[in-house]
Amino acid sequence: MFMKYIHCLLILVSFIAIAFAADIEDYYKLLNVSKDADTKDIRKAYKLLSKKYHPDKNPGDETAAHKFLEIGEAYEVLMDDEKRQIYDRYGKEGLQNGGAPGGGPGGDPFDMFADFFGGGRRRGPPGKPRGRDAESDLGYTLKEFFNGANTDFNLELQNICDKCSGTGSKDGQLHPCKTCRGTGRMVQKVQLAPGMFQQFEQVCPHCGGQGKQITNKCDKCSGSGVFRGERSFTIHLAPGTPREHIEVYQGQADQSPQWNAGDLKIHIKEKPEGNLGYRRVENNLYRTEVLSLKEALNGGWNRTIPFLDDYENTILLKREEGKIVNNGDVEVIEGKGMPLMNGVDEFGNLYIQYHVVTPGGSKETVEKLLHHDEL
Numbered sequence: 001m002f003m004k005y006i007h008c009l010l011i012l013v014s015f016i017a018i019a020f021a022a023d024i025e026d027y028y029k030l031l032n033v034s035k036d037a038d039t040k041d042i043r044k045a046y047k048l049l050s051k052k053y054h055p056d057k058n059p060g061d062e063t064a065a066h067k068f069l070e071i072g073e074a075y076e077v078l079m080d081d082e083k084r085q086i087y088d089r090y091g092k093e094g095l096q097n098g099g100a101p102g103g104g105p106g107g108d109p110f111d112m113f114a115d116f117f118g119g120g121r122r123r124g125p126p127g128k129p130r131g132r133d134a135e136s137d138l139g140y141t142l143k144e145f146f147n148g149a150n151t152d153f154n155l156e157l158q159n160i161c162d163k164c165s166g167t168g169s170k171d172g173q174l175h176p177c178k179t180c181r182g183t184g185r186m187v188q189k190v191q192l193a194p195g196m197f198q199q200f201e202q203v204c205p206h207c208g209g210q211g212k213q214i215t216n217k218c219d220k221c222s223g224s225g226v227f228r229g230e231r232s233f234t235i236h237l238a239p240g241t242p243r244e245h246i247e248v249y250q251g252q253a254d255q256s257p258q259w260n261a262g263d264l265k266i267h268i269k270e271k272p273e274g275n276l277g278y279r280r281v282e283n284n285l286y287r288t289e290v291l292s293l294k295e296a297l298n299g300g301w302n303r304t305i306p307f308l309d310d311y312e313n314t315i316l317l318k319r320e321e322g323k324i325v326n327n328g329d330v331e332v333i334e335g336k337g338m339p340l341m342n343g344v345d346e347f348g349n350l351y352i353q354y355h356v357v358t359p360g361g362s363k364e365t366v367e368k369l370l371h372h373d374e375l
Contacts, residue, residue: 027077027087062206065258148241150236157253158227161227183211243270248263331353335347
């Protein structure tokens with residue numbers, strides 16, 4: 001009798017290992033990628049599958065909506081190095097229990113055996129997953145980076161349906177799912193051996209784990225609870241904002257009753273036009289100014305150039321009579337660079353590099369002219 005019990009126990013342990021391995025590979029199977037897939041492969045797979053199962057392309061299809069959520073959950077885990085390590089080691093339960101699943105290292109190993117002998121405790125569903133972040137670009141001229149700007153803009157995003165408040169139901173009524181009796185989960189019991197059973201819990205395929213079903217679908221969202229439409233935003237570009245700055249609007253990405261909305265990230269970029277001939281390097285400005293050979297050798301000139309400042313929009317450059325400017329000379333004008341973001345009357349410097357246009361002739365003649373040597 002004792003040996004028979006040991007034999008059954010060995011079978012049980014083997015089955016646990018197989019079942020546990022299957023759980024580990026589940027997210028990879030969902031995205032149809034291998035366990036050693038890199039982030040590029042995972043991102044590519046997610047984009048293809050999320051487009052295929054997106055609720056907008058499958059209105060009223062609860063199976064597709066559930067598949068869309070599962071794909072998003074798998075993507076979030078596998079793209080996060082820490083979560084992926086926990087998942088590879090402990091499976092989904094490890095993520096829910098902070099890396100210490102009930103049947104894995106750090107948990108109670110007797111919980112697994114209790115499940116097999118019919119005494120397993122039923123775990124509740126996890127909380128709402130976090131949705132993906134949304135991203136967009138917004139371009140400004142260097143002049144706008146210098147002075148600051150306020151911009152109103154619209155983006156097309158997924159919004160919770162305002163007609164049914166995200167329920168998907170025309171009359172606002174949700175009815176308990178008959179398949180899972182309103183629990184959102186289904187338990188299957190498999191006999192491993194005489195007197196030995198394993199219980200598996202899975203999301204109800206008929207209600208997508210919601211526990212409720214819609215019998216009278218909303219006309220606006222076709223029962224999905226969401227629709228795509230424009231959302232308005234305002235951005236304040238502070239003077240001196242760095243290029244490649246990211247403005248974050250928390251919780252303003254695609255919305256859904258199925259998840260907590262991610263963040264909207266606006267990437268601030270500098271337009272190539274509208275810089276008035278200036279170049280920016282951190283808080284300093286650079287400009288190339290062209291002089292004739294006569295101006296470079298004799299001096300005695302004044303030149304007004306446009307500037308980025310809305311209030312002082314010109315700068316005066318000048319040289320005294322007889323003051324020589326060599327090709328490549330750099331003039332530093334302190335306090336005429338970019339404003340320091342969040343600074344009070346603090347600015348970088350402006351660097352003017354002079355380029356002398358020389359006449360034709362031999363190289364030796366040009367060099368002598370530039371150095372004011374006797375011919």
